[in-house]
Amino acid sequence: MAGDFEQTLRGPQAYKITRKAIDMMERHNIWPTPLNFELWSHFVADPDGPLAKELTRLIGAGEPMTEAMSEELAAAYLAKAKLNEQIRDAGDQLTKELASVAKAIQTAQKSTAAYGETLSTASEGLGTATDATAIKKMVQTLASATERVQKQNDTLEQKLSDSTTEVARLREHLEQVRRDATTDGLTNLANRKAFDDELARACADADEQGACLTLAVLDIDHFKNFNDTWGHQTGDQVIRFVASVIGRIGATPRFAARYGGEEFAMIFPGEDAVTVEACLEEIRDEIASRMLKRRSTNEDLGAVTVSAGLATRKAGETGVCTMERADAALYISKRAGRNRVTNGEKVTSVAA
Numbered sequence: 001m002a003g004d005f006e007q008t009l010r011g012p013q014a015y016k017i018t019r020k021a022i023d024m025m026e027r028h029n030i031w032p033t034p035l036n037f038e039l040w041s042h043f044v045a046d047p048d049g050p051l052a053k054e055l056t057r058l059i060g061a062g063e064p065m066t067e068a069m070s071e072e073l074a075a076a077y078l079a080k081a082k083l084n085e086q087i088r089d090a091g092d093q094l095t096k097e098l099a100s101v102a103k104a105i106q107t108a109q110k111s112t113a114a115y116g117e118t119l120s121t122a123s124e125g126l127g128t129a130t131d132a133t134a135i136k137k138m139v140q141t142l143a144s145a146t147e148r149v150q151k152q153n154d155t156l157e158q159k160l161s162d163s164t165t166e167v168a169r170l171r172e173h174l175e176q177v178r179r180d181a182t183t184d185g186l187t188n189l190a191n192r193k194a195f196d197d198e199l200a201r202a203c204a205d206a207d208e209q210g211a212c213l214t215l216a217v218l219d220i221d222h223f224k225n226f227n228d229t230w231g232h233q234t235g236d237q238v239i240r241f242v243a244s245v246i247g248r249i250g251a252t253p254r255f256a257a258r259y260g261g262e263e264f265a266m267i268f269p270g271e272d273a274v275t276v277e278a279c280l281e282e283i284r285d286e287i288a289s290r291m292l293k294r295r296s297t298n299e300d301l302g303a304v305t306v307s308a309g310l311a312t313r314k315a316g317e318t319g320v321c322t323m324e325r326a327d328a329a330l331y332i333s334k335r336a337g338r339n340r341v342t343n344g345e346k347v348t349s350v351a352a
Contacts, residue, residue, distance in 0.1 A: 020044045030065045039073055100163070184258040186236055187243035195257035195265055199323070202255070202267050206313065213269055214276040215326045216310040218246065218283070220262040221338040230301065234294050238304055245286050249279060265323075273312040273345040280308045280341045288339060305339035312345055 021040040025032050030040070043052045054073065063069065182194035190198065199215075206213040220226075220242055227235040239262060246264050250256030255267040268276045284306055292301040309329025313322040329344035336342070 017041055017044045028059055028065070033067075033070070035067075035070050035074055036065070039070060100159070184243075187240055187247070187258045189243050189247050189264070190255065190257035192257065192259055195255070195259060195267075198255050198257075199267060202269050203313075205269065206315070209270075210315045211270045212272055212312055212314050213267070213322065214271050214273055214310055214312040215322045216266040216268065216276060216280055216308055217259065217323075217326045217330045218242075218264045218266070218280070218306050218308040219330060219334070221305045221307055221334075223262040226301075226304070230294065233296075234301065237295060238292065238301075241290070241292065242287055242304065242306060245283055249283050249286075265326075273310060273343050276310050276312070277341055277343045280310060284308060284339065284341055307333035307338045308341045309333055310341070310343055310345075 018037075018041060021037060021044045022032060024030075024043070025036060025040050030036055039051065039055070042049070043055050046052060051073065058065070058069070182190055182197075184191040202213055205211070220238065223235065223238070226238065239258075242262075243256075243258060243264065246256050246266065250266045253269055254271075255269075257265050259265040268279070271279075288303055288305045291303055293299065294301055307330060309326050309332065311322045311325030311329055325344045329342040329347065332344075332347060333340045333342040
C-alpha cells in the first residue's frame with residue numbers, strides 16, 4: 001500500500017531499500033531518474049506486489065525500460081500517478097464539455113441575430129408592400145425563419161440539459177477521486193494526508209469557538225512479531241479488525257485515520273481528556289477481548305492488544321502541539337507494559 005511504502009521510507013529499512021533499488025537499476029541498465037527510483041523502490045519494498053510482478057515480467061521478456069514505459073507503469077501501479085491521471089482525464093472531459101456548450105451557444109446567438117435581421121427586413125417590406133404575392137412570400141420567409149430558430153433553441157435546450165447531466169457526473173467522479181485520495185485503501189479509514197488536513201481545520205475551529213481539542217494515537221502492540229510469525233496478509237487482517245473498532249467508535253463528529261503502518265490517530269473536537277480516555281479504554285477493551293482466527297486456515301491467532309496515548313489542547317491554548325504530546329503519552333503506555341491508555345494530562349512529563 002502507498003501509505004505503508006511511505007511509512008517504510010521513514011523507518012530504519014529505508015536506506016537498505018534505496019540501496020537495493022539503485023543496485024537493481026544499475027544491474028538492468030536503467031537510468032536512476034526520480035520516477036524509475038520510485039518504481040524500483042516499490043519493487044524492493046513489496047517484491048510480491050503487482051508492480052514487482054510486472055517489472056519482473058518486462059525484464060524477463062527483454063523489454064527496454066523507456067521513459068514512456070516507466071510513465072505507463074506509474075500510471076497503472078502508483079497511487080499518486082493514478083490519481084493525477086484521473087484528475088487530468090476528468091478535467092479534459094470537463095473542458096471538452098464546456099467547449100461544446102460554448103459552441104452551441106455561439107450557434108444559437110448567430111441564429112438569433114440572423115432571425116432579427118429577417119424580422120427587420122420583413123418589417124420594412126410589409127410597410128411598403130401592396131402586392132398580395134409579395135406579402136405571402138414575406139410571411140413564408142418569417143415562418144421558415146421562426147421554425148429554424150425554434151429548432152435551434154430546441155437543440156440548445158437539449159444540449160444544455162445533456163451537459164448539465166454530464167457535468168454532474170464529472171463532479172461526482174472528481175468527488176470520488178477526492179475520497180479515494182484521502183482514504184486508506186486497506187482499512188477505509190482516512191489516510192495520513194486527510195488526518196493532517198482535518199487536524200488543521202479542527203485546530204482552527206477550536207480557536208474560533210474557544211473550545212478544547214483532544215488527540216489520541218493508538219498502536220498495535222508487538223505487531224512486527226505478529227507479522228513475522230503469521231505473514232503480511234494475516235497482518236493486514238489484524239489491521240483491518242483494529243481499524244473497524246476504531247472507526248466505529250471514532251465516527252463523526254470524531255475523526256479516525258490510519259496514521260501509518262499499524263498506527264492510528266483520532267481527533268476529538270470539543271471533548272476533554274476524561275471523556276476521551278474512557279473512549280480509548282472502550283476501544284482497547286473491545287480489541288483485547290476478541291480471539292482472532294486466521295481466515296485462510298482458521299488457526300487461532302489469539303488476542304491482539306493496542307496501546308494508546310492522548311493529549312488535550314485546552315481552550316485558549318493556541319499553538320500547543322498536541323500531537324507530539326499524544327505521541328509522548330503513547331510511548332509511556334508502551335514502556336509501561338503495553339495494552340494500556342495513558343492520559344497525557346495526568347503525566348507531568350507529557351503535560352509540561
